[in-house]
Amino acid sequence: MVSRRSLAALGWLAAVVVATLAGIGAIRLVGDSLTGTPGGVRSQAEVARDLAAAADRSPAPTIAPPASPTESTTPPSDVQRKTFQIAGGTVVARCENGLVSIETWSAAQGFALRDLDEGPDDEAEAKFEGAGGRSEIKLECRAGQPVRKGHDD
Structure with missing residues (x-):
């Protein structure tokens, strides 16, 4: 005669087998959407082609902070902006x-912003540091234009 423990163990084992089979069946039913890459794996050439096609179809997005109801979305006519690229990153100044101000900055890959004096002042400065060493830019206004300090731009 089979004991209660044996029946309990057999019941538990049967429940485990049924749950496992149900899980495997569900995964097969759903398919690659859980276990694979949707749309398959793409080569570098395919990605480059798709990115180029997307860039041709849409204009480059512009990112601007939202304007408050009392704020004008167009800058005054005496505001001049310029983008500067250095090894450590990119800085947009105005x-x-x-007076010069750093409006935005972006560190290059492998670099991080270490110091920022964004102004507005007679001088603005951004310092980046990373695996490629140190990179910094000092800016000032000359003839109403942001320029690198000490450079004849």
């Missing part, structure tokens, strides 16, 4: 009323 001159307004003779």
